Amino acid sequence: MRTGPAHPAQRVSVIVPVYNVQAYVADCLASITAQTHRELEIIVVDDGSTDGSGEVCDRLAARDPRITVVHQANRGLSGARNTGLDHATGDFLALVDGDDILAPEFVAELLADCLEFDADLVVTGLTPFERSAPVFQVDSAREVLGTPEEIERLVTGTPTRWEGPTKLYSSTLFDGLRFREGTLYEDLELCPRVLPRIRRAVVRADRLYGYRQRSGSIMDRTRAGLSPDLIEVLERNIAFTNQHFPPDAARRLRRSFLVHAARSLEYLAPGDAWTASRGFRRAHRLFISRHARSIASDCGLSPAYRGLMLLSGLSTNGFRRAFAVARWSKANLPVTLSRVSSPAARDTTVREGSTALTSGTRPSSPPRAVSFVYRGQLDIERSRIAFLLAAACRAFESVDVVHLSPGLGSDSEALRTFTSGFPGVRSVTTLPAGPRGALDTRRRLSRLLVPDARQVIGVGFSAGPFIPGRLAVWCINGIPEERLLTNDSRGHRLAVQAAWKMAGRVRAGSVVVVSQPMARLAAGRLRPADTLVIPNTVDTDEFRVEAAAAPEFLTYQGGGAPWQGLERLAQVWSALHRQEPHVRFRVISRDPRTQVLADGLPDEAIEFVSADDPREVGAWLTQARLGFLYRAPNLVNEVSWPMKFGEYLAAGVPVVLSRCGWDLEGVVRRHECGMIVRWEDPPERTADLIAGYLHRLGDDRPTGLVSAVAELKHDAWLDKLASRLQRAVEGRAV
Incomplete structure (x- = not known):
């Protein structure tokens, strides 16, 4: 990776077509203006936007003289690109869609290759992303294509390289050449027309172009x-x-x-x-x-x-x-x-890099297709499902998603919207899967599975018994004992026993769980299988804000389910308020059951807020002095790993945990990123300990938060799980 712009005098024109991407265009242009190569001509073409995108571009252009905004009636993506090409004066060109993001080194790295190898074209790869910012890695490996037969492989090779973005072009390639307007697949049509003009091309192994997966985009509609x-x-x-x-x-x-x-x-x-x-x-x-x-x-x-x-x-x-x-x-x-x-x-002359490529070589492509079958409610388990599905899409070329609906209401439309953000998903299907229809569901699912995707990743404890044959991987996020926390009747206890008995018959090559206690439980009650513990991870991008506010609130974030111990936490908060009347409390939740936390507190001491946007939730969390996960010691809590723990850490909030045997205690102890209290202590005693901890912290935050976040970093665990999924599906020893 280069540390600075190696060729500052070379002018690069960056053409950005914009149409109704108001929510994303500021991030796109920020990634361009932040390029390490500074000599840029940024041509933004507002193609008749009706959502205020053009006004956003005008405001940004007023702050950076390198940005020029051209407004025109709608002509489509090709027309907007052609307008940009007509205005471009740079020696080199880049095409960037208005909702995408570039790595900071995109221009500098590709330009250096153009000049070093006297190339007319340099190609990098796509990094798909949804809401969280893409994670880029610069790789010095590259392949130089110099003969006509080699240059043809931009179209004939695997993978093909015909998409318009992801490239830096010599501006001479577009002399007298433009995109065809009024049609889709304009990049594909342009490709053979550019090929004869290319004297030499460089294909890089890295992925420095961030491609946003979103509902309503051209690619989403195409898929x-x-x-x-x-x-x-x-x-x-x-x-x-x-x-x-x-x-x-x-x-x-x-x-x-x-x-x-x-x-x-x-x-x-x-x-x-x-x-x-x-x-x-x-x-x-x-x-x-x-x-x-x-x-x-x-x-x-x-x-x-x-x-x-x-x-x-x-x-x-x-x-x-x-x-x-x-x-x-x-x-x-x-x-x-x-x-x-x-x-x-x-x-071919290839610059430094331990994984350098030469002509005729390609990185290995992802394996074949799999089926991703889960049973449960999307709105309750969205974050964990998103993590598991992202790993599956990273590991496999195609993923067929099947939702086994347990009779709690079909959310197939919400599921389609949700899965549209994952580039590897090729189909989405919902099947009814009530507790009395397991055999019928197994038959229907068996007929549904496409022959090239009969290897199954099952998601959810209750999914296993509904899936025919042997699972390649079984991802277990919870246990049936949860129902006993709301109803401990004999009928429910028998139902829990039956659920474990059915689960004990499921054959799986690998089992993925969220905690060590759950791994021990699975080892004692399920068939032997390779077990991998993947905790609920920390997504720092989703809950990061530009500047942390002064910590002010003691904060609870989450639902009001019985196992979350809100009645006991309300007693602790009330006792803490009596000791420290100036302390303020905040609850981030849509669940009306969390109103119990206001018991014993005056109205001015507590506020209730809610939002769907993670950035808004993140802004509230950065105002938190402490975040609370206060739960009773029982089997359900012992094997769990709440998503909110990672969200607190990502926002820089120390956590108060009640001791119940869960893995979270080890993280807090190792990194000193919070405090652990005893559930059975009287509320006044717990409040006294919390007050003492607050006084010791003052306005500071524990330094161990940084190392705790690093231990639970989202992408490292995602790569680990993707590798395990590949090996399990391929049938290799793990």
Whole structure:
């Protein structure tokens, strides 16, 4: 990684099309103005936004003279990019969508490669993200492409590199060349037209472009169904390559475009997306039929895949079923597309890096598809499900999500919105899964699982018995004893025993739990399996604010379930207020049961607030002097790991824990990031200890908060879980 701008005199034009991204454009432009290379011309094209995006851009342009805002009537993404190209005067160009984010070194790193290797094009990778800011890593490994055959691999290789962003271009590549307006897939159409102009290209191994996954984006709408525009673009590309490339090169590029159509059909999710793509599928059949002769005679494709492609010209439904069976018959490995060996690797000058790439090499791609099956309520378990699903999408190329609804209300629409933020999700399905219908659900789920995704990651204690066959991984977040905290009747105790008996029959290769006590419990009651403890982690980006406020409130954040000990905590707060009348209290919750915390306190001493935006919650938390997790010593609490613990730490709040045998106590002791009290102590005694701790802290925060957050950092645990999921699904010894 370079420490500063190596070529400060080179002017780089950054073109940013903007359309109705008011919530994101400020972050996008902030990431551009913060580039370590300072000589920038930032051209923002407001493409007829109606949500105030243009006004946001104007305000930011008034603060930074490098930003120029062009307002125009709506012409679409291609039209906005073309306007930016018309205004650009830089030696090099970058295209950045208005809701995305660049790594600080994006321009400096790619520009240095352009100049060092005399390259017309440098390519980095995408880092998908949703709400939390992307985590970038600069990697010095790169591949230099110098011959026409090597440069073709930008289109014909795996993965392809045809998307417009993620690149730094020499401005000469766009002399007399613009994006086609009025169509989707404009990047794909431009690609073969740029190829003949490239003398040398560099492909980097890192991912310095942050691509935002959000509902309503162009890519989100595309994933909900494919447009016939894709087939029109591929047809025009084939016509162009036949006219402008030598016969061998045209044949290789034509093969790539035909395979692109088949692969698009292959990864089109069943269900609504499949139905919504009726026009695309009709155009696909005609497209394949027109090129059937060249497909049948192309020895660069395996006979199996040639047969599948030709079948898709007759029936897209038949292709989907046959392809799934073909993959399954080959032990879930993708059907080989090419029988042609790759060109011999040339010796290319590659800068320092222990994982340097040379021509003809590629980083390994993610493994095949899996099914992600969970049973429960999304609104209650959203954070944990998001973490587990993010790990699955990081580990596998495609993930089919199945929600087993326990009869608490179908949230399939909310689930689709939620999963739209995960780039690897290819289908979302909801099945009823009440307590009396396990056998029927198992049969329906067995029929639903796509043959290439029959390896299952089960999520939720109650999900295991509903899933047929052996689970690759079983993620357990809670235990059935929770129901006994609200009703300890004989019937409920028998139901808990039955739940454990059914769970004991579940076969799983690996079990993922949130705590060591839960791991010990699982080892004693479930079938033998490799066990991995993954705590609920700390997402510092989601709860980070620019400047921490002076700590003021003693804060409780969470619900009002019986196991959360709010009646006892209310007594402690009341006693603490009698000792320290100036202390103020805050409750962050929508649950009306948390109103019990106001018992014994005057109205002016306590406030209740709630919000959906994590940043607003984070701002409230940074005003907290202490955060409370005050729970009774019982089995449910002992095996748990509350998400709120990480949120307190991420916001810089020391935590008051009641002692109940959970792993959180070890974190607090190791890092001295809070205090531990005894549940059974009288409220006055506990209040006295808390008051003493507050006086010792003053206005400071414990220094151990930083190391505690580092121990529970989100991304490190995400990588660890993704690696375990891969190995478990592949059947390797862990």
